[in-house]
Amino acid sequence: MKARVSIVMGDREVNWETNVVVIEKKKVERK
């Protein structure tokens, strides 16, 4: 999975793509 990140520093915008890291997965009880 990827994340797209943007930052505006002064008069310039920088964009890049980086990884999304899932650090935990667990089951939930249905509501």
Next chain:
Amino acid sequence: MPVSLTPRGTGRPDYSQQVSKVALSSPEINQYGYWASVDLTLTAGEEWSFIIDKWFLDQYDYVPEGYRFLLDHVEFTADSNVLMEAVVGRQDTSLTVYALGYSWGYQRVLIEPRRAYVFIPNTRPVFIIANYGDVDINVHTNVFGALEKVG
């Protein structure tokens, strides 16, 4: 002791000699607008915690020294009308997560603090999203904030 006040005239005030000053709102000079978007497919009946790798300035996992991160708001939207629960947390380098805000919603969850959540150096945001529905959902996450140079 009595205090004497200088008379300021009577009737309507005369502003003709007053010079107006206008303040235009603008980002602080040391703040950088910051946003990220994430797409993920969340399995039915599961809760996922995730972080964005190398998020800060494209090289740091945690807020770097000399900066702080102000998290303005986070929005989760899904492609099915299912109940979701979202949490924004703060994680430090010991990997302990402190929850900062919770919210529920069908198909859309918004976490929008009145004051931004502040992340000091060596901490980072963690996003937790749960799918209480019976179907897998595609979740889009938008994160908005500002990175601020301090000191």
